Amino acid sequence: MMNKLPPLRTGKPRVEQGYLQPLGGLGIPFSLIEGAAPGPCLLVTAGVHGSEYCSIETAVRLLKRKPEEIKGTLVVLPILNVQGFRQRSIYIMPEDGKNLNRMFPGDPDGSTSERLAHWLVTEVYPQVDAYLDLHGGDLDESLAPFTLFPSGCERSRALATAFGLPVVVAAGGEGYTINAAYRVGVPSILPEVSGNGLWGEDTVEEMTAGVERVMHHLGMIAGPVKQAPEDGLQVVTMWVPSAPCDGLWYAAKEVSEPVAVGEVLGEIRDVFGSVFATVRSEKEGFILYRLTSLAVNKGEALLGVGTPLAG
Ligand SMILES: [Zn+2]
Structure with a gap:
């Protein structure tokens, strides 16, 4: 050691x-x-x-x-x-x-x-x-x-x-x-x-x-290397809403799906189905990642919305 x-x-x-x-x-x-x-x-x-x-x-x-x-x-x-x-x-x-x-x-x-x-x-x-x-x-x-x-x-x-x-x-x-x-x-x-x-x-x-x-x-290895997929690179910023309370997390959007401003991203409910919080998007873009766990705790990241940058 x-x-x-x-x-x-x-x-x-x-x-x-x-x-x-x-x-x-x-x-x-x-x-x-x-x-x-x-x-x-x-x-x-x-x-x-x-x-x-x-x-x-x-x-x-x-x-x-x-x-x-x-x-x-x-x-x-x-x-x-x-x-x-x-x-x-x-x-x-x-x-x-x-x-x-x-x-x-x-x-x-x-x-x-x-x-x-x-x-x-x-x-x-x-x-x-x-x-x-x-x-x-x-x-x-x-x-x-x-x-x-x-x-x-x-x-x-x-x-x-x-x-x-x-x-x-x-x-x-x-x-x-x-x-x-x-x-x-x-x-x-x-x-x-x-x-x-x-x-x-x-x-x-x-x-x-x-x-x-x-x-x-970086010049560390000779080519050829496997080419990246050709469908173009997107440069984005990420917005990450966090859970406003504890509960059960029901996402409304899947990874890569587009979202509009104000659109519902998911809900946090209790076990009896009461909706504690409805999470809406503050950004236009698409889903980069999302929490898949049913359990969620206050303050945890729920998902990331990617918003394309110009240029
Ligand atoms: Zn990690």
Whole structure:
């Protein structure tokens, strides 16, 4: 066990694998693959959310890449939230009950997720040239594939375009992996493929093809790479209504369905059928993802509406 990543660039082709213990406790698996030729350093993380298995399996397969295949260095951390993976947690790190992807840039004196975020921001992100944080719909969410990038960062937007999923989301807000990486100067994106924690050959291949398109874009692998679907890329912003109360969630719209302003997106009812809340869209656009769980708690995200940006 180590508490630091090995040097990322030595000039010699190599593979280093093992477990890191930046906080003590469970080891976080990693692999570092340095190619013979110089090139950029790409960081790939997955398992920030421990039950988004398509992204985790995609990262696990990246561990098998060989130095002969790449220029530069590929660093893969396939399961950041190890305890969450083992316990099949939704969103949270079991150690402190917090969502790691809301804790960035973290706190060296905080709880487990805050300290893990701080370690990534101070020890890992500054060493790399680009960053992919792989996600998907968690056990309680369905989604159509999209890629988030930190709004205003053109280099990140170029990575999102290269990844090749049909929808690209300009994401604002703080607390997220990719926004924290952008703050320290690293272009970064967060692709989401598959929903309800499901994974299979088709979805893992879809995500892997995106990683390869980014590696090709960065000059790390030679072509040809699998082309992205031709039906054009949409750039959107996302609006996320949260549940105004606890209850049972009945969505009125499916993933990818268009919505108009004022249209009903769903209802929260009690077990006897009384409607506690009717959720209407404040935006025109289409459904990017939605909660599929019947149970909902006040404050939880119900869905995301994507609104196309001009240009
Ligand atoms: Zn996630």
